[in-house]
Amino acid sequence: MLYRRKTYTIEPAMYETFTHFFHTYLLPNQLTHGAQLVGRWVNEEQTEIMAMWSYDNRAHYETVNIGIRASAMHAEAQNYRKSLAELFISSNEDFFSSTGDYGQSRQILAVSGYIVNEEGHVLLVRNNHRNDTYEMPGGRLELGETLKEAVKREVLEETGIHAEIGDMTGVYQNITSGIICMVFRGSVISGVPAAQPPETIDAQFVDFDKEQVEEWLKRPQFASRVNDARNNESIAYESYEVRPYRLIERS
Incomplete structure (x- = not known):
């Protein structure tokens, strides 16, 4: 499995707006194209949101990413972002591979x-x-x-x-x-x-x-x-x- 950590830096006042954006656009588009959401977290100050996604491998991630960027929902998401002054301040992502199975298996x-x-x-x-x-x-x-x-x-x-x-x-x-x-x-x-x-x-x-x-x-x-x-x-x-x-x- 390949895991992708996506981290967003936001203003606390934008937390609810960003959460709406995530559940309306980001989450369904990822799931539709084959990604799985491992989890989503926010720090106590509500200035940083992190989502972890899983893919079968690097090739699967590339296929999912291409499909998302070509989708109508992605275009809608971009238009939604443009309608706001600043949905998030910055974002970054990095990738991980599992070092072992330490929990219950998921079918x-x-x-x-x-x-x-x-x-x-x-x-x-x-x-x-x-x-x-x-x-x-x-x-x-x-x-x-x-x-x-x-x-x-x-x-x-x-x-x-x-x-x-x-x-x-x-x-x-x-x-x-x-x-x-x-x-x-x-x-x-x-x-x-x-x-x-x-x-x-x-x-x-x-x-x-x-x-x-x-x-x-x-x-x-x-x-x-x-x-x-x-x-x-x-x-x-x-x-x-x-x-x-x-x-x-x-x-």
Whole structure:
């Protein structure tokens, strides 16, 4: 994990205004693009506010940052700042890596969609930060979402496709990163697949048989999800480690 500490120096009289700015613009934009808020603190004098964010790695941080700066919410935030005399005096940031796990482990809940068109072709994406393989569209669950709502949103955000979501096909536990991913079948309602920069660099419907799955999905943890969605009537469960990949359990 990569951690980013962002510190703002403010006038005490601007504390409530800055807090409103943070919760209205900074927080939702970061979460939408994949960052996680570790915590936010203020000193007793209310002259310094510090927020700590977490990312999967440096490449993930760069992707999140590009997405935020290209977003409409970022433009709104800049306009809000310009409307005020001085929202904050100065800011700075620095980066940290963890030296160990000293607290309770936190699991991250994610979703993915096995989305097919009328011809039965499967919707796949190639992500900017994981461009060695194709995979099914998906991402982290956001606060207040149902699982199926999250699949619909991630599919739309990564491919431009509106989809109807059906049954769950499997649960997959990445022990290394603490991510639990739930996969759902779905079908296209409307739209044409297209890359959605900066997150995805390709999105397309692919026609392939069982022997060709690993030609597209080059990481075994992604290939097994497609095979399960195609073949299993019951819900599959799989746990594994990565770097290097090692299957721990499957049923």
